[in-house]
Every structure is written in C-alpha cells, then in structure tokens.
Amino acid sequence: MAAVNLDNVQGDLFSRGFPKIKETYYFFSIVPGKEKDFSTALAALGNSGKISSLKKVLDDWVKVDGAPKNEIVPVSNALIAFSKTGLDKIQTGLTGRGLDLDNLTTSDPAFAAGMARDGPENLNDPAPTSWDPLFNASPIHGILKVAGHCQEIVNSKLDEIKKILGYPNIIADIAAQSLPTSANSRVDGQVRPKDQGLNGREHFGFEDGVSQPLLKGINEDAAFNKDTFMPRRGRSPHCGEWTLQNVPRGWWKAAFSSFASSSKTFRGLLSSPRNSKMELAQTLITVVQSAPIVLFPDQDATSDPVASNDFKFTNNNVCPLAAHIRKTNPRDDSVFTRNARIVRNGIPYGSEFSVDESGKRGLLFACYQSSIDNGFQFIQKIWINNPEFPEAPSTAGFDPFTAQPPNDGQLHITMFDPSEKKLDTGLGHFPKLVTMKGGEYFFVPSISALTGTLGSA
Numbered sequence: 001m002a003a004v005n006l007d008n009v010q011g012d013l014f015s016r017g018f019p020k021i022k023e024t025y026y027f028f029s030i031v032p033g034k035e036k037d038f039s040t041a042l043a044a045l046g047n048s049g050k051i052s053s054l055k056k057v058l059d060d061w062v063k064v065d066g067a068p069k070n071e072i073v074p075v076s077n078a079l080i081a082f083s084k085t086g087l088d089k090i091q092t093g094l095t096g097r098g099l100d101l102d103n104l105t106t107s108d109p110a111f112a113a114g115m116a117r118d119g120p121e122n123l124n125d126p127a128p129t130s131w132d133p134l135f136n137a138s139p140i141h142g143i144l145k146v147a148g149h150c151q152e153i154v155n156s157k158l159d160e161i162k163k164i165l166g167y168p169n170i171i172a173d174i175a176a177q178s179l180p181t182s183a184n185s186r187v188d189g190q191v192r193p194k195d196q197g198l199n200g201r202e203h204f205g206f207e208d209g210v211s212q213p214l215l216k217g218i219n220e221d222a223a224f225n226k227d228t229f230m231p232r233r234g235r236s237p238h239c240g241e242w243t244l245q246n247v248p249r250g251w252w253k254a255a256f257s258s259f260a261s262s263s264k265t266f267r268g269l270l271s272s273p274r275n276s277k278m279e280l281a282q283t284l285i286t287v288v289q290s291a292p293i294v295l296f297p298d299q300d301a302t303s304d305p306v307a308s309n310d311f312k313f314t315n316n317n318v319c320p321l322a323a324h325i326r327k328t329n330p331r332d333d334s335v336f337t338r339n340a341r342i343v344r345n346g347i348p349y350g351s352e353f354s355v356d357e358s359g360k361r362g363l364l365f366a367c368y369q370s371s372i373d374n375g376f377q378f379i380q381k382i383w384i385n386n387p388e389f390p391e392a393p394s395t396a397g398f399d400p401f402t403a404q405p406p407n408d409g410q411l412h413i414t415m416f417d418p419s420e421k422k423l424d425t426g427l428g429h430f431p432k433l434v435t436m437k438g439g440e441y442f443f444v445p446s447i448s449a450l451t452g453t454l455g456s457a
C-alpha cells in the first residue's frame with residue numbers, strides 16, 4: 001500500500017521536483033472584491049488537472065530517465081501556492097468556513113509575517129525598498145511555478161492556468177519586473193547550457209540539488225536512516241494532505257528567494273594569491289561541494305551521488321567548518337538538524353558569465369518544508385549567517401557562499417590544517433557573494449484542498 005496519496009500531493013514536493021529546462025515563477029494578486037470568484041475559479045483549477053500531482057511528476061521522470069541520452073522529452077508541470085496575505089484574502093471570500101489562520105502566527109511566525117518582514121528582521125536581508133520592484137510593488141497573494149522542456153510550453157501552460165483563474169478580472173499581474181526577465185509579474189529561470197556540460201550547475205559552477213532529504217513513502221529505499229524526512233503534522237489550515245502512515249496530515253510551505261550571484265567577486269576570490277595549492281583547493285571545493293575532498297579529490301561529488309552523501313564531518317581540515325554543505329546540513333543526529341531538513345528545487349536565472357560579464361544572474365531559490373521557522377529561517381539565521389556555528393574548535397566564520405552578514409558587511413572564514421592549527425588562506429575579509437533580491441513564503445495546499453478547503457463550487 002502506498003504510504004502517500006500520490007494523486008493529492010503537488011508534484012514539485014519531493015527531492016527531484018519537476019523535470020525542467022525552463023521554469024517560470026509567476027506572482028499574482030487577487031483583485032479586490034473578487035475573492036469569492038477566486039475560490040470558484042480555484043475549484044475549477046483543482047478539477048482541471050493542470051496542477052501537477054506527484055503521481056504525474058513521478059511518471060514524467062520515468063519517461064525522462066528512460067529516454068535516450070540527449071533526447072528532450074516533452075513535459076510541463078505546474079504548482080500553485082499562497083502567501084499568508086493570499087490566504088487571508090481567500091478567507092474573506094469563504095462564507096461559513098474558517099481557515100483558522102490565527103493559528104499560523106503561533107505555529108509558524110515567520111510564515112505569518114511574510115518574507116518582507118521576516119527577512120530584514122531575522123535574516124540580515126536588505127530592506128524591501130532595495131529588492132527588485134516585482135517583490136515590493138504590491139502584496140503577492142499567490143505564485144504559479146511552471147516548468148517544462150521549453151519556454152513555449154511553459155508560457156502556454158501558464159496562460160491556460162491564468163485563464164482558468166480569471167485573469168485579468170479575478171487575478172491580476174504584479175505591475176513590476178525583476179530584471180533580467182523583462183515582463184511584469186514573473187521571473188524566468190533556465191537550466192544552464194547542456195552542450196557545455198553546465199546543466200544542473202548553479203552560476204558559480206557547482207552541481208546543485210545533489211544532497212536532498214529523501215521522503216518516507218516516495219524514495220526512502222535509497223535513504224540513509226538519518227536522512228529520511230517526513231513533513232510534520234500541521235495545525236491549520238488542515239489542507240496539506242500529505243498522507244503518511246501514522247501521520248494523517250502534514251502540510252508544506254515553500255520559501256522562494258531570488259539571489260543575485262556575483263560571479264565576478266567569486267572569480268576574483270579564486271584568483272587571489274593563496275599560501276598553498278591545498279588551501280586553495282579546500283577553500284574553493286569544499287565550501288560548496290556536496291562531499292569532502294578526501295572522498296572526491298579530483299572531481300565533483302556527483303560522480304557517485306550515494307557515496308557523496310554518506311559521510312559525516314569529522315576533520316575540520318577536510319571540510320571547513322563554514323562550508324556551505326556543512327553549515328546547511330551539519331550531518332549530526334540532533335533534533336535541530338532533523339527539523340531543519342529542506343527539499344530544494346530552485347533554478348538558475350540570467351545570462352552566462354562567459355557571454356555577458358556584467359549581466360544579472362543568480363539562483364531562484366525555492367525550498368519546501370513543513371515549518372519556515374524550523375527550516376529556511378533556521379538554516380539562514382542560526383547556521384549560515386552565524387559565524388559562531390559550528391563552534392568547536394573555534395569561530396567558524398560565515399557561510400562564504402550564501403551568508404548575508406549584518407549591516408551588509410564583509411565575510412570571513414576560518415580554516416585548519418590537519419593538526420587543527422588555524423591556517424591563513426590569504427582570503428581575509430571578503431565581500432558577500434550573493435545578494436537577496438526579494439521573495440516570499442508560500443503555503444502549498446494539496447490538490448483536494450483547491451476544490452475543498454480553499455475553493456468553492
């Protein structure tokens with residue numbers, strides 16, 4: 001018996017996510033006074049089959065995996081999710097049905113606050129006034145995340161869904177852009193060029209999406225015990241419907257954040273003078289790579305995805321304390337680590353550095369978890385941005401890759417030699433490598449909640 005109702009869970013909510021070459025994130029608002037109509041339209045969307053179930057996406061992956069190498073399999077998939085202000089809006093259109101949204105404030109304060117408040121207050125994010133206009137123009141009530149094998153198929157799926165949702169009378173664009181996408185209300189991401197072997201890599205050049213928690217009931221067979229993950233039971237609104245044995249209901253939230261990556265600064269760091277070749281290798285490879293260089297000295301860890309994930313951080317000289325993979329997953333068995341596991345399914349955006357050095361590029365970071373407080377917020381605030389974590393044997397420094405230092409300041413990291421003596425890598429203090437350009441937290445309902453809890457016939 002399947003532990004998970006694969007027809008009811010939205011299809012991006014697992015470790016592989018949507019198969020994709022192009023992906024568009026479309027943000028919308030619900031037109032004032034049209035809340036009731038929106039719930040009716042939402043129910044129609046739920047019944048239309050246009051929002052992908054996990055079953056559909058798993059079937060797509062079978063087709064993609066079974067296709068000859070280099071053949072592009074036609075696929076398109078979509079996810080819908082709502083911000084807290086979006087849920088509040090939907091609530092006003094539902095007569096005689098309470099979503100009990102007040103509970104969110106106590107059960108997940110970060111989600112209830114929204115990213116525009118939580119980011120600057122807790123994550124050292126820049127003030128929303130300096131975000132890309134799309135993310136601070138007007139309240140974002142919902143998001144459609146649409147992925148496919150080409151932009152045309154993505155656009156046409158998006159248009160079909162917008163039509164069902166009553167665009168432009170019931171839902172409307174956010175009248176602002178996030179360059180380099182030159183259309184209002186959306187950001188377009190794409191996988192990096194396959195013909196150059198860059199597909200699957202983010203813009204600094206590292207393979208992404210390697211280390212993911214595997215989900216009970218989906219792909220737990222391949223998981224190490226410590227890494228199977230189960231979304232926790234939610235409190236309200238009860239429309240997550242992640243049906244697991246012994247866990248009748250769970251619910252998912254998504255954190256979306258747009259990061260601009262400074263490839264120039266990164267390359268500058270790579271070419272700065274260093275004391276030894278070994279130190280350079282350690283700094284550059286292990287700050288991000290998903291395995292210690294002792295296991296994979298010469299190549300990316302992805303050559304063996306299982307082995308690359310089956311390790312603990314024992315030697316500080318092998319994996320620096322501040323490495324991105326260590327900060328974001330300490331690989332200990334503590335309750336904090338277990339609660340902080342997130343499923344990441346983002347996509348790069350922008351031009352190739354080799355084509356346009358001064359162009360804008362980065363990562364449309366998207367992650368899923370049952371609690372923003374325990375997941376995205378905890379990882380960024382308590383681990384990534386905290387130079388004291390992990391403590392022993394001495395101050396680790398910031399996550400050199402994704403830390404947002406206080407007051408937009410500089411980063412530093414500490415390195416050790418094999419006898420745990422501090423090394424001077426010559427890096428000193430350096431500017432942050434990514435800048436947060438905007439984002440929002442979203443609640444990802446089950447498909448039956450679109451027709452039931454949130455929708456009305």
Ligand code: HEM
Nearest residue numbers: 202206208209210211259290325328329363379380402434
């Ligand atoms: C521009 C921003 C970012 C870039 C370019 C980036 C890139 C990467 C890369 C290259 C990896 C290693 C490969 C892998 O295991 O997938 C990784 C791992 C990871 N990242 Fe990020 N990341 C970014 C932001 C973030 C943020 C904001 C968070 C969380 C708040 C995060 C959480 C993680 C986690 C949990 C892992 C897996 C660690 C492990 O289990 O080994 N990342 N990231």
